[in-house]
Amino acid sequence: EADIYQTPRYLVIGTGKKITLECSQTMGHDKMYWYQQDPGMELHLIHYSYGVNSTEKGDLSSESTVSRIRTEHFPLTLESARPSHTSQYLCASSELYANTGELFFGEGSRLTVL
Amino acid sequence: DQQVKQNSPSLSVQEGRISILNCDYTNSMFDYFLWYKKYPAEGPTFLISISSIKDKNEDGRFTVFLNKSAKHLSLHIVPSQPGDSAVYFCAAQLAEYGNKLVFGAGTILRVKS
Numbered sequence: 629e630a631d632i633y634q635t636p637r638y639l640v641i642g643t644g645k646k647i648t649l650e651c652s653q654t655m656g657h658d659k660m661y662w663y664q665q666d667p668g669m670e671l672h673l674i675h676y677s678y679g680v681n682s683t684e685k686g687d688l689s690s691e692s693t694v695s696r697i698r699t700e701h702f703p704l705t706l707e708s709a710r711p712s713h714t715s716q717y718l719c720a721s722s723e724l725y726a727n728t729g730e731l732f733f734g735e736g737s738r739l740t741v742l
Numbered sequence: 743d744q745q746v747k748q749n750s751p752s753l754s755v756q757e758g759r760i761s762i763l764n765c766d767y768t769n770s771m772f773d774y775f776l777w778y779k780k781y782p783a784e785g786p787t788f789l790i791s792i793s794s795i796k797d798k799n800e801d802g803r804f805t806v807f808l809n810k811s812a813k814h815l816s817l818h819i820v821p822s823q824p825g826d827s828a829v830y831f832c833a834a835q836l837a838e839y840g841n842k843l844v845f846g847a848g849t850i851l852r853v854k855s
Contacts, residue, residue, distance in 0.1 A: 634785075661842075668848070669847050670844075670845045670846060670847045671786075671843075671845040676842065686842070687844075718786070720785075728774055729774045729776055729791065729833065729841055729843050731788070732788075733786045735784050735785045736784075
């Protein structure tokens, strides 16, 4: 069973607020990812990290930022939330040398910006 | 540019029958394919995968078939059970992209009892 946790699960917030979505994993995985998904659409990679102090932009441009100060923690921050940021955000992790692509996902954070 | 496509948004199957979920891809360099299952309010969970050097992988009731010439893969569930009702995502991996996954839009499977 995967041990990756996201908080908050649901967040409704007003435009212009700063938000941070938390993601933590206890599996010791080096690789971590943030995906964004709208209903009925693909999961799009917005950020990833190969380890501490490593962060990269994903395939989908995002105004969010991430940090990786500790192996187990990969928070995502939006400095000024807008309605266009309304979406589900999924955090995932994997082993550094796993070549099968298997990711372990958290339960997601559903963000609504009014 | 959508590299992984699941053209059927939904599928309804009777309990005990076979469910076949389809996935097409455009990049012939993908080297691994995976299926993920997602229940409402939960994150996706890994179901089964197949390497591009194989054409079939089986795990219990789940079998994935890969047709490289057609750039097509399918997931067969036999027999289908009501607990299989979920969203199924097809995903593909390209090693030179750092093993990052490209996902399809998902297919909602409903198994009727």
